[in-house]
Amino acid sequence: MKRITAIFILILAAAVILAACSEPAHKVKITKIENVNMEKLKKMTGTYVGDNNKVYSIVQSLPGGETVKGIDLSAERIKVTYGLEEGSGISQEQFNKYWFNGKNVDKQNFYYNAIYLALLVPNSKGYSFEIEDTTLDVTRQQVEKELKEEFKDFPDVNDEEAVTKFIDKNKAKLKELASEEYQAFQ
Template sequence: MKKLISLFFFSLLVLLLLSGCDSNNVNNDIFKYKGSYIGDNNAVGDIVSHLPGGDLLQGFELKTDTRPYGMILIYQGIKGESFVKERAICNATFIFALIQNVEWITFKFEQQEYELTKENLQDWYGKDLSDFSSENELRELTQNYLGDESKVNQLFN
């Protein structure tokens, strides 16, 4: 009985992780921003607000004074370690694919903070994110990797 309950909860966790980058959560027009620059506040603001959890985004800071350029995204209301990791990976994947000159992103959640670099995320995927040209391709990539909890944890270690 314990094994059955454990299997049920593990399956539920996998389903939650896989639904994190669901097409309903990402605006279908988001690839119109492909090729944007981190200095374009309007484009960056539109991108991050249309990503999963955009409604919980409290603010963002663009760090463009010196290279490497980056950003800080501040969220409220997103909890649970595995869920925030999944959110960070999904959103960073889209941001790095769409914004040409962003090299790092710090995600500040209520109880966790994570920094991802474009280089590390691309190495993790084994793919250049700027090569992607559609939301569906990018969503499929993220879903393939988010299902493996040990692989997800490897990125953050």
């Protein structure tokens, strides 16, 4: 009986060790629109394209930010390339499930990110987002035109306090603007 118990304990210990080894040590969750930390974003209001670290921090805080492969800030345009980096803690399956789920998540994220970059980075002149074969290029004027048509109280983006209040008041509508049904910047 003691021998059976000892064998059982050894088998159980081996199973636990194998299960622990098969799980990734650090699994990263990719941020979705509904999970964006608005308080963190609002603290970065008034960031300028010349502040590379802050712009990068904003982009990483937006949907899909954990999959940013590169940022180009030349000519005061924010160009973001998304992809899967080795060692990121994100599996190919997780990456594909997030970006290419058949519900146009890529486009929704791009529109959402363009809206928030227009609000938070007042000197940016345009936005470009790219992932595999999908690209969105939009100018600041296009984004602002749509936002001003939608919101009569659209703030001066150089007034950080007004932008923060605007985001608080309109975050649900801003999310809706990026939705598949709306996508105003085409």
